Amino acid sequence: MQHIKASDTKIEVLLRKALWKKGYxxxxxxxxxxxxxxxxxKKYKIAIFCDGEFFHGKDWEVLKPKLEKSNNSDFWISKISRNRERDDEVNKRLLFLGWTVIRFWGKDIKKKPDECVHVIEETIFDLKMQNQILDQEIE
Structure with a gap:
């Protein structure tokens, strides 16, 4: 566990490079x-998280029964459950502060980084459209 990095993971770097290449x-x-x-x-108030499948509990309904049969199952189930709860809490807090939250799974970033950038670009486009509509309503 001590070797698991909190920042500059391979998936983060891959997504950042793809964003930089597009000029973001x-x-x-x-x-x-x-x-x-x-x-x-910051310009668009978009927060992006790059989540590992295991530690953030992708397909939790499938993963949890497998963990129940493994060694140290109580530890892993409580750890991953708490991570999932924390992710939800963070999402809600960011939304309350007016930020848009996007979460990508690590394998999605590895296999299709351009599609992840496309999702971000669509989000930016949607936010710009919302702002234009609000500006028109004010006038």
């Missing part, structure tokens, strides 16, 4: 926000 500038591991997002696009 970002901040990494932004401490001023809840959950210290892996990447933020």
């Amino acid at each position: 500038r970002y901040r990494k591991n932004y401490k001023e926000l809840p959950g210290k997002p892996d990447i933020i696009l």
Whole structure:
């Protein structure tokens, strides 16, 4: 566990490189926000998290029964359950602060980083459209 990195993981670096290549500038591991997002696009108020499948409990309904049969099952089930709860709490806090939260699974980033960037670009486009509509309503 001590060798598991909290920042600059392979998946984070891969996604950051893809964003940089497209011309997006970002901040990494932004401490001023809840959950210290892996990447933020401050201009658009987008917080991006790159989650590992195991530690963040992807397909939890499938993973949990497997863990119940393994060694040290109580530890792993409580740890991953708490991680999932914390992810939900962080999402809610960021949404309350007016941020858009995007979470990607590590394998999705590894297999299709361009699709992940496309999701981010669609989110930026949607936010811009919302702002234009609000601006028109004010006028």
